[in-house]
Amino acid sequence: MEVILAKTAGFCFGVKRAVDTVYKEAGKENVYTYGPIIHNEQVVSDLEKKGVSVLRTKEELEHLEKGTVIIRSHGVAKEIYDLIEKKGLTLVDATCPFVKKIHKVVQKASEEGKEIIIVGSAEHPEVEGIRGWCNGKVEIIANMEDVKEMTLSGPACLVSQTTFNYKKFKDLVEIISQKGYDIEVCNTICNATEERQMEAKSIAANVDAMIVIGDKHSSNSQKLFEISNKECKNTFFVQTLKDLDLKPFESIGKVGITAGASTPQKIIKEVHASMTEKSFEQLLEESLVTIHNGEVVEGTVIDVKPDEIILNIGYKADGILTRNEYSNDSANVDLTTVAKVGDKMETKVLKVNDGEGQVLLTYKRLAAEKGNKRLEEAYENKEVLKAPVAQVLDGGLSVLIDEARVFIPASLVSDSYERDLKKYEGQEIEFVISEFNPRKRRVIGDRKQLLVAAKKEKQKELFEKIEVGMKIDGVVKNVTDFGAFIDLGGADGLLHISEMSWGRVENPKKVFNIGDKVTVLIKDIQGEKIALSLKFPEENPWLTAEEKYKVGNVVTGKVARMTDFGAFVELESGIDALLHVSQIAKEHIDKPSDVLSVGQEITAKVVDFKKDEKKISLSMKALLTDEDKAEE
Incomplete structure (x- = not known):
């Protein structure tokens, strides 16, 4: 029997992130998840054994007096966040970043007065969570009948459950668009979901039987079953190996296997192994040879040299990680200072066979992928990042976040013109991601807006406390022929040449130097303009x-x-x-x-x-x- 296992089968990024988050918290006192962390009974059961309890209703949450509450990957309504904060509980947010993005989209659209259309199942927890971030009218549609009954009275914003059937989503959007409504369509189906569905469809169309592994409550697993069943009528939906009857497969030549985003690898491997007629030794041998270019593998360091690390990756050949593939800043890195024998390392397969039977690995590219995920989250959440400047370029600065590069153009480095950017080399700076397009390798950072915002806040604080006639300390920022500009800590004031002394001043540059500390008198305030003087009345x-x-x-x-x-x-x-x-x-x-x-x-x-x-x-x-x- 030939068995084809989908490459995308198993935990997606959001699910893995959520599960890893809960396992990190497991073992502490009073740890809860609001709803099952994912739709998988085996995972939830294992977490319960480790002391993590499931809160299934808002009422249960209201009765909590202390503890840590973890928001599940599907996300929850805004009122749940507010309730956790109100009760003083510790909040750990494991919401999938792609779901979090939908929350922000509908919240903003609602505030703009738009009606919200959610494509998905009304009973699904992700949809319930999305609905909880909407203000005003909300329509939930899952099929053609729902579209027929839908009524809109004004502009609307349409989003989708991340695990919705992509083809079905396109069909529904096409019908809605024909009605002439003013609708902003946001395709929020997760890329991982779309890829998983397309691969399942492709495999199912070319096999005699198809197995979909997933929890019975898992929406994305159910969608995979629907898609596979259309292509292959001999499709089976199972939760674990126990649910699989092997007899129907005795006369089948080719079998495809896929799994939902919340299905653990352990269960997938058990089902995969059961579909072969090989011995345990043969299965082990097979596991040693099923690595592919681009696959992420974990290995154990068995030798370290200054320019390469050798890892046992469970393959018939060892993996080689060179200095160049360890870091983007590889020129000065001695690998013996960053790894030692026995260390566990996660790497990515660059080339299964380099011509000499060796497996070439990369650490920096895997780190860059993780870094890009980190940057995407930061972009969506408008998070302030901090990182050292890795390189000063002609047109700006380059910084690294987990080996992912961010370019900060010279125009966005500061709120004023910077003639020489070399002073930033090696300096740790704060910035936000203003543009994120990894496909075009375009990730733009912006430091300027943080400085402008901070300056506005300081300016506001300054204007709230100053008044005409007050003395204030400042620092000379610039000197011209007609006067000096004084930094008052939030705004600049002009000390005109005529106000520098009770006597006559011929040239301000002979009186002041940049950086001088001065105490000045506030003579006048007009809007954001501040006139200063050194002609103190008592010294007249x-x-x-x-x-x-x-x-x-x-x-x-x-x-x-x-x-x-x-x-x-x-x-x-x-x-x-x-x-x-x-x-x-x-x-x-x-x-x-x-x-x-x-x-x-x-x-x-x-x-x-x-x-x-x-x-x-x-x-x-x-x-x-x-x-x-x-x-x-």
Whole structure:
């Protein structure tokens, strides 16, 4: 008898992730799953033996006082999450990422006022969970009759149960589209489900009998039976080997075997072995030779060299993992520092026979696949990731998440222009995935939006606490000819050249350097613009000027600037006085520059003081007259 076993048979990514999650929690006190973690009695029974109980109703959850509640792979309604949080229980979410994606789609569509159409079985827990994320009208359809009875009053969004029959889904969508409704169609059937169904159909069309292994409550297993039965009337649906009657197969030449996404490999292997007429030794030998390119295998390290790891993978030849296939950063890796004899390693078969009978393995490509799954989840959940910069490229940065590469374009590295990206090399940075398309090898990271969001939050906090007249500390961020921009910790303020001193500032760049710490006064706030000043009111030199520069006082100052009609003399920072050209000497002077120079120190007499106008007039001539009088 020839037996064909489907390559896709058994746990899918979401189911394996959920089951692994529960087994990690098993053994702790008070661990529960909300509903069976998957539709497989054997797995659920084994978990119960390990102390994991199943909560089957909302009422049972409401009576819990403490413990850990694991959300099953099918997902649950939003109210269940809210209830777990309200009761203060520990939540572990094992919802399949593809189901989680549907929750977000329908929640968003509902908030936009759209009606929701769910293609699937109304009694299935996944559909019940999806429905629990909808607000407003929801239609659930599973066949043509449901479509006929469906009524829509406005725009709608259509999604599907991840395990629904793909061909049936396409047929239903085609009929609905002919009705002229305004519907956004989202094909949310899982890729693994689609591949499994297509493979089952192909195998069933070319065998004399077909066996579908799966739990009786498993929707995807039932769909596989329906698809297989259409192609091969001699199709059998079994849960375990005990349900299989071998007599009908005695005269059959070719048998196909597939299994649902929630069927453990152990059960599949038992059924597969029972369909052969070989001895245990022969079955063992067969298990040693049924590896294929692209298959994931677990092996034990039996030897390690600096440039290669040798593993026993249960095959007639050992597996070879070279340095180049261990990591993308292989140039500086000594493999003896990362693995030792006896270690267990999961790798992927790159080539079953390299021409010398050796099996070539890859670790980095398997890690990259897992990394891509991780990145897809992060993309869907808008999760903030953190990773070191692996490489600085001409157009941006390259980071690695479990050997999966993420490219961050230079324009998305920072919220301001970065001239030199080399400073980021080896630095650990945070980012989100803004675009995910692994088929085109296009996975784009975005650091800029995190910085912008953080800056907006800081800006909001800053504007809530500042007000005109307040003093605040800041750091000089940039210096221009007209002023300096001060980082106030959330927003920048402008310190104009005219506000830098009570006196005159010729060039801000001679006063400030980038990075200087300053305490400034908030002069004005207009929207997001902040005007700053260093002219503190209590330091205003005019407060004491009336006494220091009253008429008749003799003062000393430096010539600051000159005009044709006189010279302006700086008496102190912030106070200039006018020395009119007629008051420089007894004799006639055409212009001040004939006898004075900028920076020259002069002594003169105050002849006029106007406080309100902040004007002081000086006379050198008056001092000369006083000297003449003294000589007489």
